[in-house]
Amino acid sequence: MTSAFGLPIAWAVFLAALVTALATGLGAVPFAFIRRLSPRGAAAANATAAGLMLGASLGLLAEGVHHSPSRTFVGAALGIGFILITQRLLGHHEPEIGQLTGVSARRALLFLVVMTVHSFAEGVAVGVSFGGGESLGLAITLALAIHNIPEGLAITAVMRPRGVSLWTCAFWSVFSSLPQPLMAVPAFLLVDRVRPALPFGLGFAAGAMVYMVLIEILPEAYDAAESRTIALLVGGTTVVMLLFQQYL
Amino acid sequence: MTPATLLLYTLAATLAAGLGALLGGWGWFARHAVGWATAAAAGLMLGIGYVLLAAGQAIAPAPTLLGALLGLGAVRLADASPRGRGTATAGADTARVSSPPATDAGEILASALHSAVEGVAIGAAAGVGAPLASFLILTFAVHNISEGAVLGALLSGRGWRGRAAAGMAMLARSTQPLVAVSVLFLVLALPPLLPWLVGASFGALLYLIVAELLPHSYRLAGRTAIAVVVCLAAGVVALMGGGR
Numbered sequence: 001m002t003s004a005f006g007l008p009i010a011w012a013v014f015l016a017a018l019v020t021a022l023a024t025g026l027g028a029v030p031f032a033f034i035r036r037l038s039p040r041g042a043a044a045a046n047a048t049a050a051g052l053m054l055g056a057s058l059g060l061l062a063e064g065v066h067h068s069p070s071r072t073f074v075g076a077a078l079g080i081g082f083i084l085i086t087q088r089l090l091g092h093h094e095p096e097i098g099q100l101t102g103v104s105a106r107r108a109l110l111f112l113v114v115m116t117v118h119s120f121a122e123g124v125a126v127g128v129s130f131g132g133g134e135s136l137g138l139a140i141t142l143a144l145a146i147h148n149i150p151e152g153l154a155i156t157a158v159m160r161p162r163g164v165s166l167w168t169c170a171f172w173s174v175f176s177s178l179p180q181p182l183m184a185v186p187a188f189l190l191v192d193r194v195r196p197a198l199p200f201g202l203g204f205a206a207g208a209m210v211y212m213v214l215i216e217i218l219p220e221a222y223d224a225a226e227s228r229t230i231a232l233l234v235g236g237t238t239v240v241m242l243l244f245q246q247y248l
Numbered sequence: 249m250t251p252a253t254l255l256l257y258t259l260a261a262t263l264a265a266g267l268g269a270l271l272g273g274w275g276w277f278a279r280h281a282v283g284w285a286t287a288a289a290a291g292l293m294l295g296i297g298y299v300l301l302a303a304g305q306a307i308a309p310a311p312t313l314l315g316a317l318l319g320l321g322a323v324r325l326a327d328a329s330p331r332g333r334g335t336a337t338a339g340a341d342t343a344r345v346s347s348p349p350a351t352d353a354g355e356i357l358a359s360a361l362h363s364a365v366e367g368v369a370i371g372a373a374a375g376v377g378a379p380l381a382s383f384l385i386l387t388f389a390v391h392n393i394s395e396g397a398v399l400g401a402l403l404s405g406r407g408w409r410g411r412a413a414a415g416m417a418m419l420a421r422s423t424q425p426l427v428a429v430s431v432l433f434l435v436l437a438l439p440p441l442l443p444w445l446v447g448a449s450f451g452a453l454l455y456l457i458v459a460e461l462l463p464h465s466y467r468l469a470g471r472t473a474i475a476v477v478v479c480l481a482a483g484v485v486a487l488m489g490g491g492r
Contacts, residue, residue: 239316
């Protein structure tokens, strides 16, 4: 079976998902124009990231609940547990990410782990959508590619204020989305078997992201800016992300 | 839910503000109890916000999301009071502590305005369904304890007697039932307004959670425990669909 572009359909799925992953790197671009963030700027970036993640989580939850509320809930609980355990494990290590070490690296790594895990579900979504037809697959690919740009922005917003270079931020942004091409093809090939597991994955990603926002990103933002400003930013970006998901 | 039932339930919830004001001594146990209650309220509000959002988007997505932005802006304006709402945590928030203190009337007015915004959310939830509204009223009853405690402690510190401070805390929160019933009447008279109001409620709830409840509870009980409580409460409400 070949795609409209003459490629075997499995390759078309892989390339489509690779495009969505590369789009995540575009999220680092705005930071090419911002050299250094003040503490208030860093707090605003954290609040923006929190809002984008919260909006993305609400979208994932809605999709998961549409398939199965109970499986989504179990997935979310597993996601929270996963982050708790990851946190404990990282508590005994001092990882290095680029120029980051110690506490900063732990936080950034935890964030990256969450975003990477969350990409698995998106890769499945790309693969499953191609199972419903090529035009549907391309539409979902386009939506996810655009959706990934703010995710790259969120990753960069967390890493850049901690001194990580722009290219490294772009690299980790793309890296966090690499599960998408890796998961898309098996999901496409095993679409019927994967579909019942989809709400678990969606819930897992949503639970992990919300917990990450609560345990790391928001407390850090509160340290450097007024809570009312943070609330306005978080609320605004959450709604913008929801609008984005609704109409793209 | 009928407007009469809504009025009865929300009036009962305002009594919690009086209880909070009587806890104004802020002993160790009271401080932690208020911290946990605040975290639970934040989680419940997040779950209810999610259910409201889903309900609004099912009716009309664009008005719901635009309403959310309007609700966010409205609650921010209502929160522009000289009092820092008593929920500051650290960092830049401490700047507000050094601002000139508001008068007693200013404090009470700020609390009343704050309650009015919450009343909009309750009224919109009642327009969606009685169980969802009941959930939200119960949540705000829990939230009223900490709000009453903040206002009560403030007034007591300025020489008010305990009972008078408790009475004033309940009076300030009484805008909650009045606005809730008014909004329900509005929704019943003009059903196309429902998605706008539901969206506005989501925006307002999200603002309250991030601006007030989370920093307040982090300060009282630590971030890990609070994150777990918030996720658990929100997850349970979302799983139950807010009782819808």
